[in-house]
Amino acid sequence: xATCKYDWPEAAERHLIGKPISRIDGPAKSSGRAKYxxxxxxxxxxxxxxxxxxxxxxxxxxIDISEAKNLPGVKAVRVIQGEGKEILWGxxxxxxxxxxxxxxxxxxxxxxxxxxxxxxxxVNEEDLERAQSQGHTRAxxxxxxxxxxxxxxxxxxxxxxxxxxxPVITHCCLExxxxxxxxxxxxxxxxxxxxxxxxTIPQQFAEVxxxxxxxxxxxxxxxxGGFGSKFQIDRWGVECARLxxxxxxxxxxxxxxxxxxxxxxxxxPSAFAKVKVAAKKDGxxxxxxSEAWGTGGVAGAGVPxxxxxxxxxxxxxxxxxxxxxxxxxxxAWRAPNHPQAAVLTLCALDDLAAKLEMDPIEFxxxxxxxxxxxxxxxxxDELAKVAELSEWKKxxxxxxxxxxxxxxxxxxxxxxxxxxxxxxxxxxVLIQPDGSVEVRLxxxxxxxxxxxxxxxxxxxxxxxxxxxxxxxxxxxxYPYSGAxxxxxxxxxxxxxxxxGSVDARDQLFxxxxxxxxxxxxxxxxxAGHIRVKGNPAKSLSxxxxxxxxxxxxxxxxxxxxxxxxxxxxxxxxxxxxxVSVDTETGRIKVNxxxxxxxxxxxxxxxxxxxxxxxxxxxxxxxxLFEERVMDDQTGIMLNPNMEFYKLATIGDIPEFIVHMxxxxxxxxxxxxxxxxxxxxxxxxxxxxxxxxxxxxxxxxLPLTPDKVLxxxxxx
Amino acid sequence: MRGKKPKDAAxxxxxxxxxxxxxxxxxxxxxxxxxxxxxxxxxASPPESSAAAVVGPGKVPVTLRVNGQVHRLELEPRVTLxxxxxxxxDTTGSKRVCDRGTCGACTMIVDGKAVYSCSLxxxxxxxxxxxxxxxxxxxxxxxxxMQAFIDNDAQQCGxxxxxxxxAATALLAERRHLTPEEVNRGLGGNICRCGTYHGLRLAAxxxxxxxxA
Numbered sequence: 001x002a003t004c005k006y007d008w009p010e011a012a013e014r015h016l017i018g019k020p021i022s023r024i025d026g027p028a029k030s031s032g033r034a035k036y037x038x039x040x041x042x043x044x045x046x047x048x049x050x051x052x053x054x055x056x057x058x059x060x061x062x063i064d065i066s067e068a069k070n071l072p073g074v075k076a077v078r079v080i081q082g083e084g085k086e087i088l089w090g091x092x093x094x095x096x097x098x099x100x101x102x103x104x105x106x107x108x109x110x111x112x113x114x115x116x117x118x119x120x121x122x123v124n125e126e127d128l129e130r131a132q133s134q135g136h137t138r139a140x141x142x143x144x145x146x147x148x149x150x151x152x153x154x155x156x157x158x159x160x161x162x163x164x165x166x167p168v169i170t171h172c173c174l175e176x177x178x179x180x181x182x183x184x185x186x187x188x189x190x191x192x193x194x195x196x197x198x199x200t201i202p203q204q205f206a207e208v209x210x211x212x213x214x215x216x217x218x219x220x221x222x223x224x225g226g227f228g229s230k231f232q233i234d235r236w237g238v239e240c241a242r243l244x245x246x247x248x249x250x251x252x253x254x255x256x257x258x259x260x261x262x263x264x265x266x267x268x269p270s271a272f273a274k275v276k277v278a279a280k281k282d283g284x285x286x287x288x289x290s291e292a293w294g295t296g297g298v299a300g301a302g303v304p305x306x307x308x309x310x311x312x313x314x315x316x317x318x319x320x321x322x323x324x325x326x327x328x329x330x331x332a333w334r335a336p337n338h339p340q341a342a343v344l345t346l347c348a349l350d351d352l353a354a355k356l357e358m359d360p361i362e363f364x365x366x367x368x369x370x371x372x373x374x375x376x377x378x379x380x381d382e383l384a385k386v387a388e389l390s391e392w393k394k395x396x397x398x399x400x401x402x403x404x405x406x407x408x409x410x411x412x413x414x415x416x417x418x419x420x421x422x423x424x425x426x427x428x429v430l431i432q433p434d435g436s437v438e439v440r441l442x443x444x445x446x447x448x449x450x451x452x453x454x455x456x457x458x459x460x461x462x463x464x465x466x467x468x469x470x471x472x473x474x475x476x477x478y479p480y481s482g483a484x485x486x487x488x489x490x491x492x493x494x495x496x497x498x499x500g501s502v503d504a505r506d507q508l509f510x511x512x513x514x515x516x517x518x519x520x521x522x523x524x525x526x527a528g529h530i531r532v533k534g535n536p537a538k539s540l541s542x543x544x545x546x547x548x549x550x551x552x553x554x555x556x557x558x559x560x561x562x563x564x565x566x567x568x569x570x571x572x573x574x575x576x577x578x579v580s581v582d583t584e585t586g587r588i589k590v591n592x593x594x595x596x597x598x599x600x601x602x603x604x605x606x607x608x609x610x611x612x613x614x615x616x617x618x619x620x621x622x623x624l625f626e627e628r629v630m631d632d633q634t635g636i637m638l639n640p641n642m643e644f645y646k647l648a649t650i651g652d653i654p655e656f657i658v659h660m661x662x663x664x665x666x667x668x669x670x671x672x673x674x675x676x677x678x679x680x681x682x683x684x685x686x687x688x689x690x691x692x693x694x695x696x697x698x699x700x701l702p703l704t705p706d707k708v709l710x711x712x713x714x715x
Numbered sequence: 716m717r718g719k720k721p722k723d724a725a726x727x728x729x730x731x732x733x734x735x736x737x738x739x740x741x742x743x744x745x746x747x748x749x750x751x752x753x754x755x756x757x758x759a760s761p762p763e764s765s766a767a768a769v770v771g772p773g774k775v776p777v778t779l780r781v782n783g784q785v786h787r788l789e790l791e792p793r794v795t796l797x798x799x800x801x802x803x804x805d806t807t808g809s810k811r812v813c814d815r816g817t818c819g820a821c822t823m824i825v826d827g828k829a830v831y832s833c834s835l836x837x838x839x840x841x842x843x844x845x846x847x848x849x850x851x852x853x854x855x856x857x858x859x860x861m862q863a864f865i866d867n868d869a870q871q872c873g874x875x876x877x878x879x880x881x882a883a884t885a886l887l888a889e890r891r892h893l894t895p896e897e898v899n900r901g902l903g904g905n906i907c908r909c910g911t912y913h914g915l916r917l918a919a920x921x922x923x924x925x926x927x928a
Contacts, residue, residue, distance in 0.1 A: 026865035027857060029873030030880055032808025032848030039807035046804075072734040096759040102798065103791050172909050174812045174820060224874030225908050258813055378836070447872030447909055610868045610914065617910030642813040642906060651899040 004564035006499045008601055009460065011667065012206035013387050015526075016460045018662070020307075020606035022467065023452045024470035024713070025222075025445065031333075034222045037194040040180045043271070046075050046098040046247055048240050048254030049105040051112050053087040053595055054093050056326040056635025057121035060085045060094065060114060063516050067111040068097055073104035076246035077112070080239055086119070088298045089262030089326050090636050093235055098243040098252045121326040121631035125295040126165065126272055126700075131323045138300055146315035149389050151287035152523060158276040160352035164684060165272035165700035166340045168295065169626040170262045171333060172645060175224020177265045178255030179232060181241040189216045194255075196226040197483025199442035199650040202476050206234040209241060218476040220444050228332030231483055241607035244686070259640035267628060268333030269301030271340035272700070275348040277307075283358050283366045285349075287315040292344065295323040296330025300659030304341035309417050310349070310377075312370035326635060327628075332485060335418060335676035346414040346684035351697060352650070360413050360688065361387050361396075371417070375572050377675065379415055382574035382588065383636045386413065389657045390576040390594040400695020409580045409591070412688025416680035420599065420673025421489020422560050423482030427460065431508055431554040435546040437462060438470040442530040443481035443493050448490055448675050449607030456603050457494050461501035463525035464542060479557065487673025491567035492560050494603055494671045499566075500558020507554045512545045533695070567670040573597045573677045577685040578654075581693045583712060587706030588690060592653040593682070598661035599621060601674035605660065612658045612678040619682020621648035770838060776818035777837050781785030781806065782850030797821045799837035800847065808848035808877045812906075820874065822881040823847050829885035831904075848877040853882060860884050864914075871909035879905050883919045893903050893923040 028034040051684050065077045065644050076098040081087060087094070095112050095620035099105035122136045152159060179193035180400040189211060195201055200332055201218030205211065223230065230317065273292035279285045294301040298323030307313055353363040361383050369378040387393070395411055402408040427441035439458050445451045455469040462468075472478065482492055509520040512530055516523065517540060531539030540548075560566070578592040593616045602608045625646035629638040639645045683701050690708070691697045698707050741889075771792035779786050781800065788803050797814075800806040809832055812820035816834040822830045824846040832840075837910040853859045860883050863869070878900060884894070885886070886901035900920045 022865050022867065023870075025873070026868075026870060029863070029870045029876050030861040030864040031852055031857060032877040032880075034873055035807065036810075036874060038810065039801070041802070101791075103793060172816070172908060174810070174906075175871070176812075223872060227874045227908075258815075357808065402907070410909070441797045444735065447870070449825045544874030606868055609869060610911070613913040614871055617912055618908075620912075641815065642817040646904050648910075648912070649906060650912040650915060653916070656913055 002622050006502050006562070006564040006566060007672065008498070008566065008667070014460065014467060016182060016456045017466055018605055021452060021456060021466060021604050023449050023607055024471065025451050026135060026454050032290040035219065036175050036222045036224050037192045039223065040192045040253065042180060042182055042251035045180070045253055046100060047102045047105045048096055048243050048252045049109045050093050050097045050260065051095045051109045051114070052091045052260060053116070054090065054636070055087065055116055056090045056116050056123055057119040058087050058116040060087065061117050062115045063095065064113040065095060065509035066515060067113070067660050068108040071104065071108050071111060073100040073399055074098060074108045074252070076243045077108065077561050078239055078242060078246065078477060080235065086420065089328050091260055091328055093239070094150050096243060096293060118119040123325050123327050123635050124632055125270060125323040125325050126291065128293050128321065130322070136324045136647070138324065140319050140321040141303070142445040143318045144316065148289055148315040148317040149286050151315035152276065152278050157280055157286055159276060159278045160348065160353070160355045161276045162348055162349045162351050162697060163699045164344050165276050166343045166504055167701065168270045168327070168628045169227040169268045169535045169622050170628055171227045171266040171331070171647065172262060172642070172647065173225035173229060174225065176256040176258065177230060177236070178253070179237050179240055180251055180253045180385070180637050181244045182251035183249030185407045187211055187215055190219070191216065191241070191674060192219045193237065194230055195220050195222050196230045196444060196446060196478050196485060198444050198474055199480045200231070200483050201233060205238070207422055219474060222475040223444060223446055226446055226484070227311060227334045227338065228485060231485060232334070250666070258642065261429035262640040262645055263637050264328040266331035266333065267296065267328060269296035269330045270342070271301070271304045271344060272342045275344060277348050277352050279352055281356070283356055283363045285310060285313050285367045288313045290319045290344065291319045293321040293323055294340070295325045295327070296323050297327050300324055300671060301330060301331060302337045304344060306341055307340070308341035308345035309415055310345070310367050310370040311372065327630060334679045338416060338418065338680040339622070342416055342680050342684040343412055343687065347687050347697065350412065350688040350691065355689070357398060359396065361392060364413065364415060369674040372570070375417060375570065378572040378598055379574065382572055382598070383415070385596040385659055386574045386576045386594050390592065392576065396579065399692050402693050407580050407582055408585050408693040409688045410577070410691070410693025412577045412685045412690070412692055413574065414681035414684035415572065415574045416677055416690065417573070418487060418571055418673070418677035418680070419569040420487040420571055420677070422495050422567040422671065423488035425481040425496035425560045426479035427493070427496045427500050427558045428479055429497070429504040429556045429558060431546060433546055433549040433551065433553065436470065437464065437468055437544040438472055439497055440472045440478040441481045441493065441706045442476050442482055443473045443476040443489065446484050448489065448611060449604055450484070450493060450608055453490055453603040454493050454497050458501045461498060461525070463527060463529065464506055465528070470567065470695060487676045490603065490673055492711050493670045493712070494557040495507045495560035495562065495566040498558065499560070500556045501560050503558065504554050507556060508545060515540065515548060520691060565670060568576050568600060568670060569672060571598050571600070571672055571677050573604050573681065575678070575681040575685045577682065577689040579686060579689040579693055581690055583694060583707060586708035588624060588703055588708065590652070590686060592657070594657040594659060595678055596659045597674070597676040597678050598666055600669035601667045602660055602662060603671060608660055608674055609658050611674050613656055615678035616656060617648060617653055618679050620652060620686065623703060624652070625650070625702050696703065750816055752838065756785045763797065763915055775838065777843060778841055779837065780843065782847060790837050792836065794825070795833050795835050796835045796837045796840045796845070797832040800832070806849055810874055810877060812874070817906070819882060820878040822878040822905065824881060824885050827888070829882050837905050851880065858884065859925050860887065860922045863918040867918040867921060869911050869914035869915045871919035875905060875907040879907070879915055883922060886919070887923055887926055889928045891923055893920055
C-alpha cells in the first residue's frame with residue numbers, strides 16, 4: 001500500500017503504468033493530420049526568407065536593399081547585420097524579407113546587394129597545433145587528482161595509450177527551425193514555433209520586442225525533431241516578428257532552408273583526445289591521463305566529462321583546450337558531451353583491456369566500483385544482462401582473433417549514465433459533470449510520448465481507460481511546464497499529472513461519498529467506477545458519479561516538485577554492438593545491437609522501448625556516417641544537405657534486443673528520464689566492436705571505409 | 716532513362732541562367748536513377764507536350780487532380796507540386812524536408828507510382844492522378860498501413876511519417892509478399908531522424924500480412 005498520498009501504485013495495482021501502450025497521437029501523425037509549425041497557413045500569410053553570409057569570416061562593407069524593396073509583392077525588408085558588422089561564421093544572418101509568396105521572397109533575397117571584406121578564418125580543429133599557432137585556442141583547463149606520475153611509473157601496471165575522437169555533427173531536424181508570427185492589434189503577438197519549450201517562449205519574445213510577456217502566446221502542437229537544438233527563439237524568430245510588424249501585423253512564416261538548418265541551427269561539439277590509462281595486472285584501474293580538445297564554433301565547446309562513468313579512478317591528470325572556429329555554433333545535442341566522453345573513455349579502456357588480454361565485460365565489471373554511488377550494482381546487472389542477451393561468451397573472441405577471412409566479425413561494449421530528474425511542471429486536471437476528463441499543461445511532445453504518459457498517469461489514477469483522457473498541451477496559455485531538455489520531461493509531467501489527478505479524484509470522492517453512504521476515504525476509482533473499497537458491488541459508474549457534480553467542474557492543479565517523491569535521477573545503461581567488417585572495402589555492417597537500460601519506474605513500456613531503439617539508430621548514424629565537412633580553402637560547409645550529410649537509412653539498421661530493467665529496486669526510484677542515455681554508448685560500442693573484429697583501432701568517428709582501410713594498412 | 720533533355724534551352728530566360736525548371740528536370744533524372752533500385756518508387760517524367768511548351772515566367776493556370784478532386788490554380792511555373800499543395804491548397808500532410816529528392820518526406824503517389832513531389836513541378840503534374848496522405852483515409856478510417864504504423868510505434872516526432880506511409884502504401888500496392896530485404900529497398904528512399912526504422916520494418920511487414928488476409 002502506498003505510504004504517501006501521491007505515491008505511485010504498487011506493481012499489483014497497476015493496470016496501465018508499465019504496460020506497452022500505443023501513443024495517443026499516433027493516428028494524427030500516421031494520417032498526416034498532425035499540424036506542425038511548418039504546416040501553419042494563416043489568412044494573407046507572407047513568406048519570410050533570410051540572406052546569409054557566404055564567407056566564414058568577413059566584414060560587411062556595404063549593403064543595398066533598395067532593389068529588393070521595390071520588387072512587387074515584397075512587403076518588408078530588414079537589414080539584420082549591416083555595414084561595419086563582423087560576421088564570424090558562414091551562413092550567419094545578413095538581411096531578411098517578407099513577400100506574398102516563397103518565390104517572390106527568394107527573388108527579393110537575390111536582389112539584395114552586399115559587399116564583404118573577407119577576413120582570415122579557421123574552420124577545422126582536429127589539428128590542434130595549427131589552431132594554436134593561429135591563435136584560435138583558449139587557455140587550457142588543467143585538473144589533477146592523486147599522483148598520476150607516480151601511478152604511471154609503477155612497474156607493476158599495464159599502460160595503454162591512444163588517440164580517439166568524434167567530429168562535429170549536426171542535429172539535422174527534419175522540421176527545420178522556424179516560426180509563424182502574427183500580430184493581433186499592435187501589441188499582441190501570436191507565435192507558432194517549432195520549440196522544445198513552449199512555456200518559455202513568451203518571455204523570450206517579450207524581452208526583445210518590448211512587449212509584456214502576457215501579450216505573447218506561443219503554440220507548438222507538434223514538433224518535427226529538436227534533439228536539444230530548439231530552446232531559443234533565435235535571431236530569425238525575432239526578425240520574423242519584426243517583419244510581421246513592418247508588414248502591418250500580417251502573419252509571416254519563416255522556416256529555415258535545409259542548408260541553413262545544417263549550417264547555423266545547431267551542432268554537437270567535436271572532441272578529440274590523447275589518452276593514457278593504466279591498470280594493475282588484475283585489471284584494477286589506477287590512473288588516467290587525457291589531453292583533449294574540441295570545438296563548438298566561435299564560442300568553443302562543452303567539456304566532455306572525463307574519465308566517463310568510472311570517474312573514481314584514483315589518479316588523474318586532465319587537460320582540455322577549447323578551439324574557436326568560424327563555424328555555426330554548438331547547441332545541446334541529445335545527452336550533451338556524453339557521447340563524446342564515452343568514445344574518449346570507453347575506447348581507451350577497451351584498448352587497455354585488450355592489452356591486458358581481458359574480456360572487456362569482465363574488465364568493466366571489475367571496475368564498476370569507480371562509478372558514482374548506487375550505479376555500480378546497476379552496471380553489474382546491466383553488463384550481465386547484455387552479456388547474456390548478446391550470447392557474448394559464444395561470439396566474443398580476443399581482439400583480432402576473428403579469423404583470417406575477408407569479413408571479420410567482432411563484439412564491443414560500452415556503458416553510460418545520465419541524470420534525468422523531472423523538471424518543474426504544473427498542470428490542470430479537469431473533470432466535467434458529463435464525465436469527460438482533460439489534462440492541460442504548457443508542455444510539448446517531442447515524439448518521446450509525452451502526451452501518452454500524461455494520459456496513462458491520469459487514466460491509472462482515475463480508474464479510466466487511456467482513451468478517456470484528453471491531453472491538451474503545446475500552448476503557453478496553459479500552466480507553466482518546463483522545457484524538454486536533459487530528459488526531464490517524463491519525470492516532471494508524470495509527477496504533476498499524478499498529483500493533480502489524485503486531488504481531482506479526491507474531490508470527486510467527496511462529491512459522491514454521501515450517495516454511496518461511506519466516508520470519502522473509503523472510496524476507490526477503478527474499472528470505470530467509483531466504488532466502496534472491499535465492496536465493489538456498491539458503486540457508481542464514472543458517468544453517474546460525475547453527474548453528481550451538477551454544474552460544477554472539478555479543477556485541480558498538480559505540481560512538480562511537490563509532496564511525496566515521485567522521481568529521482570541517475571541512470572546507467574550498457575550496450576553491446578556486433579559488427580562485421582569487410583577488410584577489402586572497409587565497409588562496416590552492424591549485425592546486432594543489444595541494450596540494457598534502467599530509468600526507474602516505466603510509465604509506457606512501448607514508447608520507452610522506442611526511445612532506446614531510436615537512440616541506438618541515431619547512434620549507428622553518428623558512429624558510421626555523420627560528419628560536418630568544412631572546406632579549409634573556402635571556409636564553407638561542403639555537405640549542408642541530406643545527400644552528403646549522411647544519416648542512416650532503414651537498410652543500415654540491424655537486429656535489436658532492448659531490455660528495460662524493471663522490478664522493485666527500479667520502481668522504488670520513481671520516474672526518471674530516458675530520452676538521452678541510450679544515445680550515448682553506440683559510438684564507443686561500435687568502435688570497440690570494429691577493433692575487436694579487425695585487431696586495430698579506428699581512432700575517430702565516423703568509422704568510414706577509408707578510415708577502416710587506413711587503420712588496417714597501418715597495423 | 717526517364718528524364719528528358721531540355722530541348723528549348725535557347726528559348727529560356729534570355730540571360731542564359733539555368734532556371735529552376737531546367738534544374739529540376741536534371742535533378743529528376745538523377746533521382747530516378749537513384750530510385751531504380753527502390754522497388755515501386757520512381758520519379759514521374761514530364762509528359763511529352765509540356766517539355767516543348769514555353770510557359771511563364773509569370774503565373775499560369777494549372778489544374779491539379781488531388782485525391783480525386785480537381786483544383787484550378789494560378790502558379791508560377793517554377794512552383795513544385797509539393798509547394799503548390801502545401802502553400803496554395805493547405806494540404807500539408809506531405810512535408811518539405813530536404814527539398815531536393817533525398818529524404819522522401821514529400822512522397823506522393825502519382826499515377827500509381829511513389830514520387831518525390833519536391834522534384835516534380837506542379838505544371839508537370841497536370842492531368843495526372845495525385846494521391847497524398849490525406850487521400851488514403853476512407854470514410855475517416857485509418858488505412859491498414861497507418862494502423863500498422865501505430866501498432867508498431869513506427870513514428871516518434873512524426874515528421875517523416877506521412878512520407879513513409881506513402882512509400883509503404885506504394886510498395887504494398889505492387890506486392891503483398893514482403894521480405895525484410897524488400898522492405899529495406901522499398902523504404903530505402905526515405906529518411907527518419909528519430910530512428911523509427913525498427914518499428915517501420917515491423918509495420919511494413921505486418922501491413923503486408925494484414926492486407927493479404
